[in-house]
Amino acid sequence: MKITFLGAAGEVTGSQHLIETDSRRILLDCGLFQGHREESYLKNSRFAYPPESLDAVFLSHGHMDHCGNIPRLYSKGFRGPIFCTSSTADIAEVMLKDSARIQQEDARYLAKKLKEKHPPIEPLYSEEDVEGVAKLFERLEYHEWHNLGDDVQVRFLDAGHILGSAIIEMKIKDQGEWRHLVFTGDLGRRNLPLLRDPETIEGCEVLISESTYGNRVHEKSSDLKEELYQIIDEAYRVEGRVIIPAFSLGRTQQIIYYLNELYNEKRLPHIPVFVDSPLSTRLVSVYRHHLHEMDDNVAKMMEADKDPFGFALLDYVSTREQSISLNKREGAFVVIAGSGMCENGRVRHHLKNGIEHPETTIVLMGYQAANTLGRRLQQRDPKVKIFDRYYQVKAKVVQLSGLSGHADVEDFKWWYEQSAKRGNIGQVFLVHGEPESATALAALIRDECDLEPIIPRYQQSFEV
Numbered sequence: 001m002k003i004t005f006l007g008a009a010g011e012v013t014g015s016q017h018l019i020e021t022d023s024r025r026i027l028l029d030c031g032l033f034q035g036h037r038e039e040s041y042l043k044n045s046r047f048a049y050p051p052e053s054l055d056a057v058f059l060s061h062g063h064m065d066h067c068g069n070i071p072r073l074y075s076k077g078f079r080g081p082i083f084c085t086s087s088t089a090d091i092a093e094v095m096l097k098d099s100a101r102i103q104q105e106d107a108r109y110l111a112k113k114l115k116e117k118h119p120p121i122e123p124l125y126s127e128e129d130v131e132g133v134a135k136l137f138e139r140l141e142y143h144e145w146h147n148l149g150d151d152v153q154v155r156f157l158d159a160g161h162i163l164g165s166a167i168i169e170m171k172i173k174d175q176g177e178w179r180h181l182v183f184t185g186d187l188g189r190r191n192l193p194l195l196r197d198p199e200t201i202e203g204c205e206v207l208i209s210e211s212t213y214g215n216r217v218h219e220k221s222s223d224l225k226e227e228l229y230q231i232i233d234e235a236y237r238v239e240g241r242v243i244i245p246a247f248s249l250g251r252t253q254q255i256i257y258y259l260n261e262l263y264n265e266k267r268l269p270h271i272p273v274f275v276d277s278p279l280s281t282r283l284v285s286v287y288r289h290h291l292h293e294m295d296d297n298v299a300k301m302m303e304a305d306k307d308p309f310g311f312a313l314l315d316y317v318s319t320r321e322q323s324i325s326l327n328k329r330e331g332a333f334v335v336i337a338g339s340g341m342c343e344n345g346r347v348r349h350h351l352k353n354g355i356e357h358p359e360t361t362i363v364l365m366g367y368q369a370a371n372t373l374g375r376r377l378q379q380r381d382p383k384v385k386i387f388d389r390y391y392q393v394k395a396k397v398v399q400l401s402g403l404s405g406h407a408d409v410e411d412f413k414w415w416y417e418q419s420a421k422r423g424n425i426g427q428v429f430l431v432h433g434e435p436e437s438a439t440a441l442a443a444l445i446r447d448e449c450d451l452e453p454i455i456p457r458y459q460q461s462f463e464v
Contacts, residue, residue, distance in 0.1 A: 001174045001181075001464050003206070005456040006048055007031060008065070008432040012212055014043060015066045015432060017183070021174035023151060025049070027057045028168065028183045028208070032068030032099075037121075044069050044124055048459065052077035058154065059084035060185025061165035062091030063249065064099060071096055071125035074133045081138040083148075085156055087164030087290040089137040094282050095249065096130040142166070160188030160198035161405050162250045163290060169201065179464075181206045186432065187407040187415060192221055193254050194287075194308075196295045198407065200415060203423020206464050209453075211433030212406045214441025224402035225258045229267060231361055231398060232259075232334060236269035239332045240359030243395075245347045245374060247340035248279040251365055253287050254403050255336060256309050257298075263311040264304070274326060276317040276337040276346050284309050284316070327353040340365060342373035352386045360395035366404055412441055413448060420449045427464055428453040 001021050007014030007029075014033035019026040033043040051073045059067055059082055070082065070092075084092070103123035110121050140146050145155045151173035156166040168183040182204040190197045201207075235242045246252045252275065262268040275281060288309060291298060301308055317323050323346050326335055337347035351373075354360040368374035376384045377397050383390045407415065419425060428445060430438045430453050442453040456462070 001172065001179050001206075002461055003208070003429070003464060004048070004459065004461040005429070005431060006459060007033065007043075008210075009456045009458045009460065010435060010438070011458075012432050012434060013065045014069075015060075016069075017208060017431070018049065019172070019181070021151075021172055021179075023174075024055050024172065025053055026152075026172075027054055027073075029060055029066045029185070030057055030068075030070045030073050031063070031065040034065060041121065041124075044072060047073065047076065050077070052079070054078055054080055056080045056148070057082045058168050058170070058183070059088060059092065060159065060168060060183065061162055062088050062095055063162065063186070064095060066185065067092045067095065068099055069124065071100065071129035071133050074136070075125050075129045079136070082133065082136045083138045083140055083154060085142065085164040085166050086139040087286065087293055088166065089134075089139050089164075090286045090289065091162075091164055091249065091283065092137075093130065093134045094279070094286060096133065097127060098279050100125055100127045100130050157199040157201065158196050159185050160190070160192070160195050161186040162188075163195070163253075163287060163293060167199065167201065169204070179206065180204045181208070183208045184210050186210050186212065186405070187411065188405055189218065189221070189407055189411050190414070192403070192405065193257050194294050194298060195405075196293075198411070198415060200418040200422060203419070203425055205426040207425055207428045209428060209430055209441075210406075211430040211438040211441040213404070213408045214412060214430075214433055214437040214439075214444065216408050216437070217410060218404050218408040219402040221402040224400055225261065227398075227400055227402075228255070228258055228363075229262055231363060232271060233269050235334070235359075235361055236271045236332045238359045240357070240361060241329075241332065241350075241354050242334040242361045242363060243347065243350050243354055244334065244336045244363045244365065245340055245342045245351075246280075246336050246338065246365050248277050248338045249283055250405055251340060251403055252277065252280040252336055252338075253284060253309065255365070256284070256314070259314070259334075260305070260308055260311050261301070263313065264301070268313065269332075271313065271332045271334060273314045273334040274317050274336070275314070276323050276326065276335050276350070278318065279338060280336070281316045281318065323349070326350065340374070341368050342377065348373070348386055352391065354395060355384070355386070355391045356394045358394050358396070362395050362397045364397065364399045366401055409440070409444065413444060416445055416449055425449065425451060429462070430455050
């Protein structure tokens with residue numbers, strides 16, 4: 001069996017791993033590379049194999065760095081099944097339609113801006129390609145072994161990363177012998193709101209594991225609800241607005257869930273809360289449809305509250321006109337809007353209108369990449385540029401980091417210890433991590449499990 005690492009090798013973007021046997025060619029994930037425009041476009045537009053030669057794609061979850069390039073695969077001839085959980089199929093369809101729309105808008109903008117100076121940049125795929133992909137999704141339930149022919153079996157375990165995320169466990173026949181392979185996708189954390197804890201495995205011959213935060217310990221998510229309460233309570237008293245830039249998938253739903261809990265506990269001040277993100281609103285609908293896949297706390301809440309994503313003070317903004325009207329609104333309110341790093345979307349308009357008011361609080365939720373507006377706010381730059389104009393940062397900026405969906409060092413230690421107790425683990429490959437984090441996780445695995453992990457390079461192949 002041959003494994004070729006075609007993305008998320010030495011980095012945390014573009015997850016894509018090719019498995020080849022004497023009779024099968026299978027792809028684990030097909031995510032978008034994200035980074036410098038020209039380099040990313042070249043990586044995303046080309047494949048290291050003929051797409052039509054693939055027998056199937058197995059998709060771990062619906063984040064764009066894992067599913068975002070599947071429509072390009074389709075546009076170049078792939079027509080095989082895409083196996084994933086039901087909620088991942090629903091999430092991916094929403095995310096991919098949004099991605100196709102943004103690519104088309106970007107292409108029009110760049111064509112207008114560059115004119116004769118540069119060849120036009122075409123979108124990687126169209127909405128029609130996304131519609132074609134949606135017809136290829138094969139929805140599989142967690143925990144059941146599924147026979148996909150006489151030489152492939154697969155089982156999904158809950159990865160606990162986002163709704164629908166899966167650890168992909170496969171048994172593949174090669175040269176007449178069965179091989180046992182596990183791909184973690186992105187492992188989640190224990191005790192996150194909404195999500196079930198990641199499940200452990202019963203051993204395998206080959207393990208492909210993420211390593212995103214193999215050198216970091218996260219803050220506890222349990223502290224975040226109280227911090228949100230304190231921020232909103234202060235805003236209520238000073239009649240200020242709270243602006244929360246948040247990622248549309250996962251983070252926004254977790255924040256709404258905490259605010260809903262505060263409302264049910266009769267602790268939330270009487271302050272309007274607006275979700276100003278059409279993408280987030282569509283994803284909330286997916287979450288509502290899959291409430292049965294969430295943790296026991298959600299089930300318990302629903303005994304008294306049938307909707308964990310709705311309460312009397314909450315309003316989902318649908319139109320552009322409603323969004324604009326928030327900027328003229330007086331008094332205290334909360335607005336949750338994309339994007340999480342403040343680089344695009346409606347949140348930039350809310351920041352522009354609130355950033356020079358001392359009674360405004362900007363709540364950053366999680367990691368802010370270098371050179372983003374979110375990073376400049378995080379490092380307390382005295383002035384920042386929004387829409388080609390500089391603004392004085394007079395608003396209060398607060399950093400909350402308890403909702404990271406990725407396993408940290410303590411979660412990895414627990415997961416590997418428990419999995420090793422349940423069964424033998426053979427060769428480990430560490431992907432989806434910067435070199436420092438992958439190296440740190442490799443050392444942990446070496447010490448705890450007496451294994452010698454491999455950190456593959458981009459396009460490197462291994463016979464196993």
